[in-house]
Amino acid sequence: MILIAGIPTESPVARAIEAAEDNGIAHAVFDQRNHAECDLTLTLDPFAGWRGTLSGPGLDVDLASLSGIYVRLMDDRFLPGVEAADPFAPPSSVALFHKRLHDWLDIAPGRIASRPRAMLSNMSKPYQANFIQRAGFRTPETLITNNPDEALAFVAHCEAEGDAVIYKSISGTRSIVQAFTDADRARLGRIRWCPVQFQRQVRGQDIRVHVIGDQCFATQIHSEATDYRYAQRQSGEAAELSITNLPDSVNRACVSLSGLLELPFTGIDLRVTPDGDYYCFEANPCPAYSYYESHTGAPIARALVRWLAGIGS
Amino acid sequence: MILIIAEPFDMAALWLHTRIAESGGIPAKVVTPAQLSYALSITQYLGSPHDGIAFRLANEETIHMRDVAAVINRIVTVPQAHINQAPEADRNYASSEIHAFMLGWLGALPCPVFNPPSPESLSGPWHSDIAALNFAVLAGFACTPATLGTGEGLKPFAADTASVDTHFVLDGQVIGALLDASARDAMIQFAQLWGARLVQIDSCVREGRRHFVTASSMADYRRGGALLVRAILKAIQL
Numbered sequence: 227m228i229l230i231a232g233i234p235t236e237s238p239v240a241r242a243i244e245a246a247e248d249n250g251i252a253h254a255v256f257d258q259r260n261h262a263e264c265d266l267t268l269t270l271d272p273f274a275g276w277r278g279t280l281s282g283p284g285l286d287v288d289l290a291s292l293s294g295i296y297v298r299l300m301d302d303r304f305l306p307g308v309e310a311a312d313p314f315a316p317p318s319s320v321a322l323f324h325k326r327l328h329d330w331l332d333i334a335p336g337r338i339a340s341r342p343r344a345m346l347s348n349m350s351k352p353y354q355a356n357f358i359q360r361a362g363f364r365t366p367e368t369l370i371t372n373n374p375d376e377a378l379a380f381v382a383h384c385e386a387e388g389d390a391v392i393y394k395s396i397s398g399t400r401s402i403v404q405a406f407t408d409a410d411r412a413r414l415g416r417i418r419w420c421p422v423q424f425q426r427q428v429r430g431q432d433i434r435v436h437v438i439g440d441q442c443f444a445t446q447i448h449s450e451a452t453d454y455r456y457a458q459r460q461s462g463e464a465a466e467l468s469i470t471n472l473p474d475s476v477n478r479a480c481v482s483l484s485g486l487l488e489l490p491f492t493g494i495d496l497r498v499t500p501d502g503d504y505y506c507f508e509a510n511p512c513p514a515y516s517y518y519e520s521h522t523g524a525p526i527a528r529a530l531v532r533w534l535a536g537i538g539s
Numbered sequence: 540m541i542l543i544i545a546e547p548f549d550m551a552a553l554w555l556h557t558r559i560a561e562s563g564g565i566p567a568k569v570v571t572p573a574q575l576s577y578a579l580s581i582t583q584y585l586g587s588p589h590d591g592i593a594f595r596l597a598n599e600e601t602i603h604m605r606d607v608a609a610v611i612n613r614i615v616t617v618p619q620a621h622i623n624q625a626p627e628a629d630r631n632y633a634s635s636e637i638h639a640f641m642l643g644w645l646g647a648l649p650c651p652v653f654n655p656p657s658p659e660s661l662s663g664p665w666h667s668d669i670a671a672l673n674f675a676v677l678a679g680f681a682c683t684p685a686t687l688g689t690g691e692g693l694k695p696f697a698a699d700t701a702s703v704d705t706h707f708v709l710d711g712q713v714i715g716a717l718l719d720a721s722a723r724d725a726m727i728q729f730a731q732l733w734g735a736r737l738v739q740i741d742s743c744v745r746e747g748r749r750h751f752v753t754a755s756s757m758a759d760y761r762r763g764g765a766l767l768v769r770a771i772l773k774a775i776q777l
Contacts, residue, residue: 267687267689269686270672270682271676272683274676275673275676319689330669332666332667346658350638352585352643353639356647365586367585367586367587368586369585372578373580395635395639396636396640397636398639399632421636421637
């Protein structure tokens with residue numbers, strides 16, 4: 227049996243449930259909205275480690291019976307009905323339940339897509355860049371600095387070679403990638419408060435690769451926008467998505483990166499240059515794959531639930 | 540130079556600094572997380588031939604990480620008093636950015652680091668009590684059966700402080716009092732599961748079996764004494 231954990235109406239979760247039903251894969255759903263009525267009991271077996279049950283409305287699962295778990299949990303602080311926590315008060319029952327759940331997911335046996343602890347690597351793009359390089363990808367020339375003079379020198383260096391510079395968040399906080407313009411020069415002094423990430427813009431075709439186990443599903447994105455996720459806003463036209471095939475070496479590098487980051491299900495952002503060089507920007511630990519699947523028909527949800535069930539690779 | 544990044548009240552780090560200085564080898568320098576966080580200039584280049592990290596501190600001293608032979612990393616939190624007055628949304632964003640930067644450059648260091656950072660902790664892997672106990676069981680330590688309902692905390696193993704043994708596992712080598720083969724193997728296995736180059740493991744023997752008590756990536760070097768200092772310097776290959 228597999229467990230699907232998240233908000234069942236959220237698109238990636240809904241598609242996973244539908245794929246499990248369509249493929250005859252036994253599954254249980256932990257509806258995170260029911261957290262207040264759920265219980266996770268763990269018992270330490272002195273030889274086998276933690277065992278236990280997860281129970282709640284319509285749910286009574288022996289954790290040892292699970293072959294795999296799809297984890298797409300919302301931050302419990304933002305669940306409906308959860309009040310903002312007082313930082314000086316003891317942890318709420320909501321927080322305690324979710325902490326226990328995360329602790330267990332970090333050590334649960336079987337196929338976990340993905341463990342909460344492993345998902346944290348996405349908190350820092352330069353941290354992930356170390357793994358990206360080890361996997362064999364190129365990473366864009368980057369400067370992280372709080373020094374305006376260094377930033378201007380980097381911009382001048384890139385512009386002298388005909389390339390623009392973009393800036394974006396260092397952390398996993400979602401930011402809209404922006405091109406560095408003259409207007410930014412005037413406010414560059416603000417970076418003294420906090421280092422900012424500047425990157426030489428890599429020209430080419432955006433590709434999103436979803437890795438599940440050792441399978442890759444690649445989607446190419448056609449867009450004139452600096453950040454295709456905001457294509458309508460930045461270029462006035464929506465991005466176009468289609469299935470593409472990548473060289474074996476690139477697929478292998480994607481699987482390698484997934485392994486290095488301990489993210490068996492991940493969405494990897496690539497850009498291939500006109501010269502055929504593959505640059506990697508980041509690996510998303512809990513990808514919203516449904517956006518890509520709905521545009522291309524790539525059977526990502528099917529591959530995910532089959533992998534969790536131990537069917538295939 | 541060995542760079543020790545530690546708070547000024549981190550007695551274990553200061554002790555290690557003194558022992559390294561006494562060894563007469565390469566010099567060691569202590570910098571605080573605040574000195575790094577409030578540096579006048581921070582530059583980190585990635586993906587280019589100029590790859591590297593440099594901090595120009597408030598006293599105008601510049602630390603180029605290419606000149607650093609090893610790092611003793613004891614950063615627990617990154618001081619951020621300079622953004623305290625910012626509006627909440629900006630403060631939260633900047634705080635995430637500063638943490639992400641610290642995680643990134645510490646993880647990119649080409650020299651030996653004890654310990655490299657982990658996404659959940661800048662000073663190296665950190666695991667919950669539940670995970671630590673799971674690793675201990677899998678590694679072969681004796682553990683007391685326990686049952687936890689939602690909201691119940693794990694009671695720490697009730698060990699008499701005087702009977703607790705402290706060992707360190709550094710790159711697969713056990714440092715501390717002599718152990719039988721099975722206990723030594725358990726220590727090594729535990730350290731692998733824990734995932735840090737240097738792990739402190741506290742255990743005790745009860746009814747003839749070695750029980751796991753606790754573990755940490757933030758070693759108290761003083762408990763390891765000269766043996767641990769020598770092992771660290773050897774691991775750094777100095």
